Amino acid sequence: MPMKNFIQKLISFIFPIVCSSCGADLPPLSQTRICPKCKENLPKIKGLVCQKCGISLPDGGEFCFVCRKNPKEHSFDKMRSVYSYKDNIRKLILNFKYFERTYLSKDFVSDMVETFKSEPAFKDIDLIISVPLNILRRLKRGYNQAQILAEGLSQALGKPQNARILYRKKMTKAQFKLTKQERRENIKDSFYVQNPSLLKNKTILLIDDIATTGATASACAKTLKKAGSKKVFVLTVARD
Ligand SMILES: [Zn+2]
Ligand SMILES: [Zn+2]
Known part of the structure; x- marks a missing residue:
């Protein structure tokens, strides 16, 4: 041998x-x-998607019902996700997020790069930022899964990332226990920015593992824009 x-x-x-x-x-x-x-x-999102929030539109059209009904529903400019949050991807993301299977980030990042490249608007991004955890949850878990993805993407795309701009306040209740309406209210003012000068006129790519209603990403985008960002695009591994 x-x-x-x-x-x-x-x-x-x-x-x-x-x-x-x-x-x-x-x-x-x-x-x-x-x-x-x-x-x-794995349940990849293929074919036509909402031009705003990226949800799959099996029957076609430009926007989903929510984005058509209220164009200001989301403060981000465009969101794209690689997978529908179901079947095996659900299990993989839960392992990644809660059970320290951080080595899965390599697979997720390469999938996200593919989706990133399929969206022409994304090529103009200046800076990558992950959806932050609040300090207590960050310490308890030991890592922020979205930040691991942001670091991988930064390397793969050759774009800078910065984890010291967007922060989350402490009091946010666990999102999954709430109804859609409560979730929106709870999340609305949960984020704040330090070093706003780093955001001025920048186009941001915001990273998270899962998007559900899009309310978290939207609240982050609102905060980033208030602090001076020009545009906020969102990329997640999966969409619920
Ligand atoms: Zn939509
Ligand atoms: Zn297998």
């Missing part, structure tokens, strides 16, 4: 890498943690 093969076999014996979705063996030193079969089956 050639030495290289032997060493690879040894490494995969000591540090086996398996698909995070189905558990199948992956090649030693594999960069991806999702096997090709599982990747293929």
Whole structure:
């Protein structure tokens, strides 16, 4: 057996890498943690989407019902998501977010780069910013999953990112326990900016793992624009 093969076999014996979705063996030193079969089956958002919020529009049209009814519903200029938040992507994101499977960020970032490149408006961004966690939750979890994605994207796209501009206040209740209306009220004034001079006339790419109603991204966009940003685009791994 050639030495290289032997060493690879040894490494995969000591540090086996398996698909995070189905558990199948992956090649030693594999960069991806999702096997090709599982990747293929993830619910990618394809075809026509709302030009504002990026939700899938199976019946076509320019905007979804919400964005058509109230064009000011969202303060961001455009949001795009790679996947619908269901099936296996749901499980993968929960593992990424709450169970320290941060190595999944490589897979998510490469998917996000693809979606980023498919949206012509996104090419003008100046700065990448992640949706912040409040300090207590950040300390409890030990990391901000959106910031890990922002760092990966910054590297992949060759654009700067900065985690010291947008902050979240402490008192925000857990979003998933609230109704849509409560969620909107709760989130509205939850963010603030430090160093607004870094935002002046900048086009921002805002990063999060999941978007549900878009209220969180919208509240961030509103805060960023108030502080001087020209435009705010949003990119998330999944859309609920
Ligand atoms: Zn798999
Ligand atoms: Zn929409």
